[in-house]
Amino acid sequence: MANSRSGDSVTERLVRVLETFDTDRTVQTATEIGRRARLPSSTAHRIVADLVDCGLLERDEEQRVRLGMRLWELAMRGSHALRLRQAALPFMERVQAHIREHTQLAVLENDETLFVERLSHPHAGANITRVAGRLPLHASSAGLVLLAYGTEELQERVLAGPLEAVSPETVTDPSRLRRILAGIRRDGAVVSPGTVETVSTGIAVPVREGRGQVIAALSAVLPYEASAPPAVEELRVAASGISAALGTHRP
Amino acid sequence: MANSRSGDSVTERLVRVLETFDTDRTVQTATEIGRRARLPSSTAHRIVADLVDCGLLERDEEQRVRLGMRLWELAMRGSHALRLRQAALPFMERVQAHIREHTQLAVLENDETLFVERLSHPHAGANITRVAGRLPLHASSAGLVLLAYGTEELQERVLAGPLEAVSPETVTDPSRLRRILAGIRRDGAVVSPGTVETVSTGIAVPVREGRGQVIAALSAVLPYEASAPPAVEELRVAASGISAALGTHRP
Numbered sequence: 001m002a003n004s005r006s007g008d009s010v011t012e013r014l015v016r017v018l019e020t021f022d023t024d025r026t027v028q029t030a031t032e033i034g035r036r037a038r039l040p041s042s043t044a045h046r047i048v049a050d051l052v053d054c055g056l057l058e059r060d061e062e063q064r065v066r067l068g069m070r071l072w073e074l075a076m077r078g079s080h081a082l083r084l085r086q087a088a089l090p091f092m093e094r095v096q097a098h099i100r101e102h103t104q105l106a107v108l109e110n111d112e113t114l115f116v117e118r119l120s121h122p123h124a125g126a127n128i129t130r131v132a133g134r135l136p137l138h139a140s141s142a143g144l145v146l147l148a149y150g151t152e153e154l155q156e157r158v159l160a161g162p163l164e165a166v167s168p169e170t171v172t173d174p175s176r177l178r179r180i181l182a183g184i185r186r187d188g189a190v191v192s193p194g195t196v197e198t199v200s201t202g203i204a205v206p207v208r209e210g211r212g213q214v215i216a217a218l219s220a221v222l223p224y225e226a227s228a229p230p231a232v233e234e235l236r237v238a239a240s241g242i243s244a245a246l247g248t249h250r251p
Numbered sequence: 252m253a254n255s256r257s258g259d260s261v262t263e264r265l266v267r268v269l270e271t272f273d274t275d276r277t278v279q280t281a282t283e284i285g286r287r288a289r290l291p292s293s294t295a296h297r298i299v300a301d302l303v304d305c306g307l308l309e310r311d312e313e314q315r316v317r318l319g320m321r322l323w324e325l326a327m328r329g330s331h332a333l334r335l336r337q338a339a340l341p342f343m344e345r346v347q348a349h350i351r352e353h354t355q356l357a358v359l360e361n362d363e364t365l366f367v368e369r370l371s372h373p374h375a376g377a378n379i380t381r382v383a384g385r386l387p388l389h390a391s392s393a394g395l396v397l398l399a400y401g402t403e404e405l406q407e408r409v410l411a412g413p414l415e416a417v418s419p420e421t422v423t424d425p426s427r428l429r430r431i432l433a434g435i436r437r438d439g440a441v442v443s444p445g446t447v448e449t450v451s452t453g454i455a456v457p458v459r460e461g462r463g464q465v466i467a468a469l470s471a472v473l474p475y476e477a478s479a480p481p482a483v484e485e486l487r488v489a490a491s492g493i494s495a496a497l498g499t500h501r502p
Contacts, residue, residue: 010261011301021329050262055361067330069360072367075326076383078272079318086382090373093344109320110306116323122341131337132327 013039017047018056018067023130027066081107084216085117087245088207091238092119095220098234102127102221105207106142108150109134111158113143116216126197127221138177139166141192141202142217148184149206149214155181169194189236191228199224205235208243218242264290268298269307269318274381278317332358335467336368338496339458342489343370346471349485353378353472356458357393359401360385362409364394367467377448378472389428390417392443392453393468399435400457400465406432420445440487442479450475456486459494469493 020028020036028036034044048065051057055070076082088105096103096119105117112134120127129135137143137150137158147158163172171177184190193201204219218239220231271279271287279287285295299316302308306321327333339356347354347370356368363385371378380386388394388401388409398409414423422428435441444452455470469490471482 009301009304011265011298011305011307014262014265015305015307015325018325021325023328023333026329026331026334047262050260053260054262054266056262056266067326069332069358069365071326072330072332073360073365073383074266074269074272075318075322077274078277079323080277081320081323082274082382083277089370093347093370096344097348107320109324114320114324119340119344131333132324 013037013043014047014051017044017051018071021067023133027060027064029064033065081116084246088117088216088218088238088242091241091245092117092218094241095218095231095234095238096121099220099222099231101125101223101226102129104129104142104219104221106140106146106204106217106219107215108137108146108154111137111154113137113140113146113217115142125221125223126199128197129221135196136164136166138163138172139170140196140219141190141204142219144177144180144190144192145184145204145206145217145219146214148181148190166196167194167198169198171195189232191232193224196221201226201228203228203231203235205232205239207239209246215246216242264288264294265298265302268295268302269322272318274384278311278315280315284316332367335497339368339467339469339489339493342492342496343368343469345492346469346482346485346489347372350471350473350482352376352474352477353380355380355393355470355472357391357397357455357468357470358466359388359397359405362388362405364388364391364397364468366393376472376474377450379448380472386447387415387417389414389423390421391447391470392441392455393470395428395431395441395443396435396455396457396468396470397465399432399441417447418445418449420449422446440483442483444475447472452477452479454479454482454486456483456490458490460497466497467493 016037017033020033030045030048034041052059055068057065058068059065092103100121101124103119104115106113106115114134115129118131137147159174165172189205191203200221201224202219202221204217206214207216207218209215218235267288268284271284281296281299285292303310306319308316309319310316343354351372352375354370355366357364357366366380366384369382386394388398410425416423440456442454451472452475453470453472455468457465458467458469460466469486
């Protein structure tokens with residue numbers, strides 16, 4: 001077990017290679033990957049060749065590589081994210097049919113908000129969140145819900161800062177945030193106008209599993225001036241439906 | 252580079268560990284993983300510990316492990332599958348709103364049909380396909396479309412068999428399949444009653460990118476006796492929309 005804890009295991013270097021890919025950088029050369037992953041070029045080329053052999057990366061005609069379908073398949077097949085989004089999708093679609101803007105599902109991952117699904121109307125307003133994208137917990141409505149129902153340790157760690165302002169209206173004052181979190185636990189919902197983008201309002205509710213534990217946040221992004229209460233109600237009904245669906249399929 | 256081609260690289264063992272997870276087996280012990288991945292127990296425990304350290308696996312209270320959200324995030328962020336399904340989802344929703352059964356998106360992966368998205372009505376009929384699940388190319392309507400527009404080498408390899416019968420109505424005769432493939436290239440669509448399940452009809456059309464290359468198949472699964480032509484038309488309109496959307500977002 002000893003060497004598995006080392007800071008530079010093969011697995012870790014492999015993760016560093018995979019981390020160099022993102023939504024804005026889907027195709028790279030092995031040399032670029034090495035530079036971005038801070039790995040010697042020969043090491044980067046060897047890991048990339050290994051990953052291509054296993055299908056986790058795919059090479060194009062110009063010898064550049066991108067993430068392979070096989071990686072996506074492996075990550076999805078047995079994944080909690082897939083189970084959650086499959087349970088949530090029909091309910092998200094129902095919300096989306098009413099609000100016709102953005103409907104999103106997020107989970108807590110490593111002290112941040114990780115968005116696992118997003119439905120967007122073609123003519124919907126501004127929204128910077130992306131599937132598999134992250135935002136700080138204190139900034140978005142979904143993150144505030146996850147934080148409000150998170151452990152006390154998590155809350156203290158996040159409130160201790162730094163609390164970045166994603167937009168000019170992001171609440172970054174710890175005592176104001178504490179009041180917001182208490183309000184979420186009281187109301188079971190949050191309405192956050194302008195905290196991610198000044199032109200939009202985020203609205204989020206908790207999604208519970210089995211024993212009542214909050215496992216996700218369901219949120220809507222509406223234009224700033226939109227009326228929130230109908231969306232809160234839509235989201236609440238959908239969140240109950242998701243909880244019930246999660247309870248039915250493999251408990 | 253030499254050792255990267257060896258049959259037993261660390262990367263390959265790591266993939267073998269990840270491969271032991273699937274939709275029906277989302278939580279396992281390191282010992283079970285070792286047995287299923289045909290790895291010595293100590294090796295399996297070390298790889299699992301490494302993967303937990305990197306967040307690619309997560310451990311629960313009972314020391315069992317499951318795929319981590321981090322793996323999902325890494326696989327999704329820069330992935331072709333994500334780009335494709337994000338472009339396709341609004342159009343799939345429109346098809347689904349009309350047909351109210353199953354609407355699916357599939358790609359060719361390693362000589363098989365890999366389903367990257369599926370929308371299903373809560374009261375829809377039978378459908379064995381799953382997101383991140385596979386089916387033989389000759390069996391499903393989506394697979395037949397991918398095969399029809401695949402390379403000649405692919406077609407010969409698949410038609411050379413073995414051609415498994417997924418249902419009693421799966422077409423497994425190579426010359427009948429050749430006629431079906433020619434029909435798909437002529438009509439730009441296929442209707443396959445009963446080939447995956449005797450109670451359903453699969454209908455599929457090609458999804459093209461940029462230069463006209465077929466990169467995916469869009470399919471609907473309807474009850475066996477449903478009328479196919481309206482669904483074919485819905486799928487065609489949606490497939491054009493997806494092509495246009497793929498052309499607009501980062502070409």
